[in-house]
Amino acid sequence: MRTAALPAPAPLLRPDLPLWLVIAMACLASFMVVMDGSIVNVALPAMQRDLQLSHEAQQWVIDAYLLSFGGCMLLAARAGDLYGRRPVLLAGLFLFTLASLAGGLASGATLLLAARAVQGIGAAVLATSSMTLVMAATHHDKQARASALSLWAALNSAGFALGVVIGGLLTEGAGWRWVMFVNVPVGLLLMAGIASSLLAPPAQTARPRLDAPGAVASMLGSALLVYGITQSTALGWNSPVVLGALALALGLFLLFIAIERRSASPLVRLSIFQLPGLAAGNLLMLGLGALLAASIYLISTSLQQVAGYGARETGLAMLPMGLMLAAVRLLFTKAMGAGTARHLPLWGALLAAAGLAWLGLLPARAAFVQDVLGPTLLVGSGLGMLILAATHVVTSGVPVQDAGLASGLANTARQLGGALGMATLATLAAAVAHAQPAGIDAQGALLAGSHAAFFAAAGLSLLCGLVSLRLGPPA
Known part of the structure; x- marks a missing residue:
């Protein structure tokens, strides 16, 4: 395999700029992207009523974003390595902010879906570049990198749960359009901050060329994989459409590997997987x-469907889980960075599995304190430990010039895992619900499906715990 080495990294930050300011901007950019993934879910019923969306169009509000997000992740990460963090991050912020404005102003399904697709492209840049920015800014200090990445990851995870809260409040209070508009002032603020804080990349007479064939194969393969997974919920895993998309995705990924092995400037340098724990870390991701x-x-x-909670009540009920995700990561960061928390991911997997199994016993008339608070706190704390360990493994020991690649791989793994997990467990829940005897009412059938999916998720958590044993001692 012939590879062209990347040039040594140029100074990234303006002189005398406080490091905390750069980390805060990176965390805010990532939080905005992650929050957008859940904030829109809450607003979907209101969008459907206002724009007269068909059931298919309603599903594509989510899928259009996931397809472009997952498909562009590796390309976005490599672009930052080649063309500089500042211009790539600004381009991603511009796309995401403009698409959010267009989506909020949408008068029909076509414009809304187009805006969501462009949002996904911008989100892919922000998800990879924000993590890369933290890694590059703290490459000189191992403990500072661990602390900054822990904060980045904590806010990243909390964004999922907080997005539900904010989405419910905005949808019920100001209308669904504000779940899109809320990104505009934040995006403009971040663009001003990035433009004034990061140095422009130096002019180069020669730089490695972008691996266009590898980029096309990666984008199409990832997009087809996400498409096949998301369509499985509606069409079933044995659908020709789903099987065809997954088969094409597999073929494109095999082609991608062949291209990368022969490319002089690969999109993904395959030798990076020789770094200790990187392969197992990405599998855990x-x-x-x-x-x-x-x-x-x-x-x-x-x-919402079984216990009768409204959008606002659901968001508030999930808030403790999001706060626990953040708190656990901050609590154990120092121990992870010092290498004294080798078994942390295993304990996290066991806690999350216990919480998910507890939710598998959720009653139809679920009371928050007795039935929801305890298990969601266990899930939040357990997943917080797991993700802290995985983030540490996939970033520690990575050279600064490979920060974008490592970030792209980790974010791609997590994004594809999210799509696969949601589709698989949603399909399982629907299948179990449909298989209930005729005498069971709709609420009882839905509850049985939820129970089965929660127990399956508990099993997956235990499997993640076994994978974590392959990580070895923290670097």
């Missing part, structure tokens, strides 16, 4: 993405 996205989806739908 895949499982964690499935657990986090599926847990939030299952808890939200169970509370």
